[in-house]
Amino acid sequence: MADWTKQLPGPAQAYLENRRLDEVECVIADLPGIARGKAVPASKFARQSYFHLPDSIFYQTITGDWGEAAGEDGFIERDMILKPDMGTATAAPWTGDWTLQVIHDAYDRDGDPIPFSPRNVLKRVVGLYKEQGWKPIVAPEMEFFLIARNLDPARDIEPMTGRSGRPAAARQAYSMTAVDEFGPVIDDIYDFAEAQGFEIDGITQEGGAGQLEINLRHGDPVKLADEVFYFKRLIREAALRHDCFATFMAKPIADEPGSAMHIHHSIVDMETGRNVFVGPQGGETDAFYHFIAGLQNHMPAALAVMAPYVNSYRRYVRDHAAPINLEWARDNRTTGIRVPLSGPDSRRIENRIAGMDCNPYLGIAASLACGYLGLMEEKRPRRQFYGDAYEGEGDIPQVMGQALELFDEATALHKVLGEEFARVYGIVKRAEYEEFLQVISPWEREHLLLNV
Template sequence: MPAKKISMKAASKTQSSRIKRAKKPTVLSSPASARGVADWKDAARWLKARGIEDIECITPDLAGVPRGKMMPTSKFTSNTSLALPSALYRHTISGDYPDESGSFRYEPRDSDLKLVPDLSTLTTVPWESDPTAQVICDVVGSDGEEVPYTPRNVLKRVVELYEKKGWRPVVAPEIEFYLVAKNDDPDLPLVPPVGRSGRPIVAGQAYSIAGINEFDELIDDIYHFCEAQGLEIDTLIHEEGPAQLEINLRHGDPLELADQVFYFKRTIREAATKHGTFATFMAKPMQGQPGSAMHIHQSLIDIETGRNVFSLENGEPSPEFFHFIGGMQKYVPSTLVMMAPYVNSYRRLTPDMACPVNTAWGYDNRTTAFRIPVSDPDSRRVENRLPSSDANPYLALAASLACGYLGIENLADPSAPTADTANEGIVDLPRGLLEALALMEAETALVPVLSHEFIDLYAGIKRGEFETFMEVISPWEREFLLLHV
């Protein structure tokens, strides 16, 4: 695949100072702010200034799907208690409730979980015709205790481990997705949409400005919707696949960036629907075409000094830098199920399709799983190229940062960097969902970092999804087995 544009600018000489100013998600309390207020008093002013009538109180489930409740503004600002059943975190992507297995169990009472709005995420819903706002909520138990298995809390737990060491993780996601023609028959293959030229988009249009211009009005709406929500897009490009696009978000706090990806996915789907097409974040939506990734750039900042932990004062890579890479190599296979969460995800991780197939790392080598982009010492970072765009952003970021943390804690040493092509030949990563799941359950080092509550719950859901998939007979089976066996 052609070289990608890097969202965390290699030429930046002031990255560490910018990051110091963004140590926490930015909270702007002015009624003019696009996203985020400081407190409930500011929230009331913000809502009144926009004439907001309804508010969507949402939170990501394990798949990253928005769940929650809508209410009138007057109820939102009157201390109304919001609750959801705990069963929402125990169903599969298809809405099924899997059998109990391993350590996966249902909560006997299916008791309520409380939604606690994070007012730093308050923003508008710009595609709605009536003035509507949305806010992302944290999830706590009935007594206010933390619920360890919810995606936001899993990511917070990992970030707090870094903060205890005096460090702040900084990330920048790059999200790929396809535009596809509307299709209401799941038995039919997906096809590219027709652009403004009146012709279907073809593959091989990487970095094509003409390819982007085919969807000018849709992309304009994406930008307008994002601006209205305070989402900061860095760059947009046309990728290798037909009508495959990539949007890079500006680097910052992991939780804030996960929130932005969560909002961003909603935004893309809504903009596409408005223009008579679908947007899909499936890892492999079209046979024979490249898959869609969510590459994650990662660095660490010393909270006290603002310097990049991956670089020494003389500009050379630090021991933490190499241990971070070593941790990625050692532990990512055991967390891959959080970065490639569905059966379809493993169709992307195949040789000769411009994606990683092992845990190799290298300097400016896009064929490796862990790429070190060209940068100055202040911007030194590790790009994880394994996650697919179908991953829950909170869980993908948590998994990736957890692996680096364990590497630093356990002084993991990386292999030698790879200078040659690394994504051809044998696949050294799990080849399917159950294999990846077994690795996660077997890795005891993950338990104190991610919590056994999350691992047990996630494993049960993924086993249930696999069993649901196994009930479906594929076209391949009908074509090659029907009359030949």
């Protein structure tokens, strides 16, 4: 092996032991969270310290069109300098040869981070916490569906057929039999995760037909966002091996629950090592309540980042396992903000609003940004909610257009996420929304064509 491979993380070195590395995939997440980059021979990667991609990859909509976000100089597609973070090097175990993936960070020609690169946005928010002497900790939960192969967008999405030969059934949450139906896919997910050095905290059947949840261990926000970014690709590849698709759409199947990326937050005082949500006698601190207030006060404006597509808002349906408001409560899964059962040292706050369709870097960054603003503003949250929060009123945007209007006006949030990011993101998402509005849906043809 070349000398540089001896500096790789342990799992990557173990993957390559007694094998010849063929290729390195140099990747970076764009605004939707799609892996962009280049695949290069290992020998070439060993000789390069960076490579180039045009900044226009961050102006693309999910359809492949572009938002007019290039700035004063126009759409000239400047080259960015992409430098590898070798701590992210991991296997691509589904490939036919011996391949590594390495996440890169984006810089301009002066060496400054590209402000609208999602990984840089999250690093910026984490840096603001560190300036206050805090270390944010997160633990994401990933929900997704395994579905039958769908090659025709006009067809409804259907659950995959399990090993019994029957389509996956809904309303079987936490059923081990239901998990066993997907055994071959889950086995490959575990095998791929082990090869990549990722620790899965558990896999459970969720309430939807063919819906699963994977929990990850808590840790550094950037590291966990990297893992979710990698996991999305890993899970898709495992599904394809078994003639099905994995989808992370927020609401892929009508009348089924949607898929969330619940985010658990805690904060450690870097000087003392203590959880700032916990007082000397184990009680809840002012910081605990300020963080909740930040989520309540700023999440409506951040929703365009945590729920980034028109489909995202179909998930927020009363009594369908997704919150419709920003009430908070202890051990209550009907509220948007939940405080799980835990001992004082592991006290945390769970954001149940973010959809699994969000870019993990941006979803985590936006959630942390709301909490940070709460800590800075030192406001108190609304009173704890008791009972079924679905019986209350909704207080989050119901459509993408409304969410974008709130995001565009959120100057305090822009300062935390970065004003240039906010500018580019708003333009790209608005272009994407306008693309959607040009499409006539089957519902419109069915009910309006001959009746209005």
